[in-house]
Amino acid sequence: MKNRTFFWFILPSLVAMVLFIALPIGSVFIQSLYIEHGAVLKEVKSCGPFGCKDEVQIDVAATSQLKEEKPLGKFNGFGTYTNRNHLAVTELKSAWNDSANWSIYFSKVYNLPFYRALAFTLTYTFIVTPLVLLLGFFIALGVNSLPKKLKGPTIFVSLLPMIVTPLIGSLILFWMIDSKGILGASLQWLLDDPNLSLKASPALTWIMLIIYGVWHSAPFAFIVFYAGLQTVPSETIEAAMIDGASRWERTRYVVLPHLVPLIVFISLIQLMDNFRVFEPIVGFSAQASATSLSWIIYNDLAGGEGTFFGSAGATSVLTILGVAVLLIPVLIRTWNDFNRKAV
């Protein structure tokens, strides 16, 4: 295809992506270098029946004028990055000096909002992704051996957790594990603990969110693996059987190697999607015990305590750096593959 034609075909799509994906990445960085204006103060003489005194008042007109003139706020350099709500450099240092051992140090670090969110985001990403692969693989093996008539309905039901809106899916589970809901009440009865509440304990909340994550994403891995299983060459399996391979050995040495590209594909998509975990935290109202990077950005923008563009921008830039770290191995791999093919 001629370069000119290519350009015109791709143009609308490219413009949309540059305007609303590439530019915002730049603008969050600029935004993160500024912080909100403080209120402009003025001194006025207020005179009452008991004489005059000087009072400090907020100059409303001047404050709003300043906001209008410089909506970004005032320049703060990397100040927002290093403050307590983000990388918390000074807090980290003082915690290091004050802590007798590692566990005290970690618990102090965990109390800083950014590290708290980072801890949950990473835990969620790196626990949910392998579990999704595992569960999806076993469901695929199971469904593959069902009689043909049952496969369709099974796939239909299996797709539901994935297709449903994440916020709605998490709400549905949240209502069930409520202490007055079916699962919550059953657990209380099973463990004989009438005060058991899944919402109250941070550890249980984390487990709950992870279970939700696996429930939501396992269908995706299942469908991809299931399609992959249809393409496993039957000759190879037959040959392995003639050589006396057991069922386990056939799965391990014939089926699994055939599925490796799919494992890479699912892991890539899952890492990207799990790293931005956000809706379940809103749905489960879990912010007291688990926050994610996406959630703290959302909280800065629409949390109800006002909008903090500088703070949201700084967290966004740090999140984007995190995504970059996750993606680099994949990009290098794809790059090498492409160059090998080109040669």
Add this chain to the structure above:
Amino acid sequence: MSELIHRRSKSFTALIWVFVLFWIILAGFPFLWTMWGSFKVQGDFFSKADWAYAISGLRTQIETGSSFTGDGYHGAWITKSFWQAALNTMIVVVSVVIISLTLGTLGGYALARSGKKYAFYLLMLALVFRAMPHITLVSGYLLPFFEWNLWGHLPTAIIVMVAINQPFTLWMLHSFFLNIPKDLDESAMVDGCTRFQAFRRVIVPVMWPGVITTGLFSFLLAYNDFTVTATLLNNSNQTMVPKIASFLGTTQVEGNVMFAVAAVVSATAPLFILVMFFQRQIVSGLTAGAVKG
């Protein structure tokens, strides 16, 4: 020989059945339970005494006189004007799907036919864009949108969602167009068509299966979105998902939870129907990028 492959011990077969059954209950039961419960009163769905009341509807019978009640639906759709949110969702979703597909087919076709190195770089760039958490992008829009008075309008949310969906749409349509033989449009060009004419006359008539599948995923992305719609729309033109989230702020009032439950079931129903009719396309779409790669 194939008989040998399918021969299995009985206990192993039983194990597989139990496992698949367990999964089906895990995947399907929550929806069934919530749908059933949405026709009850709060005292039954969140029963202090015994969760079995949710099945029999004891308190529902006492409060409303029958075992099923549509109060939750009435409250959500009419009292809390959920219909408005449903209408907004419809406008947003239809627009996003149409615009995404228009831009995506042109771009995806070009990427599939180019063969140049920069097409590969663009695809890699799209992959990087696909990985960006949506909320980080939104935090870049918010301030300029406030300044330019673009915030709070449906068209803004639509355009933003189209852009956010583009990387995915491009990848998917690109892989569909790779499956359409090159000779088709090239022979049209030999006969004197320009590239665009070849695309319109030869490729467009045969591209619909791929476009429909991609359209389904664009639909799901727009329908399920919370991040963009919750931050870029104001209360008066909210779509369904943020509207449901806003019900939760007021859960303390008796009965309001049931509004949320009814709204959740209402919002899930179209997705059920979608999966029912387009199961094959969804499955093929999920695997399109993967099996070849």
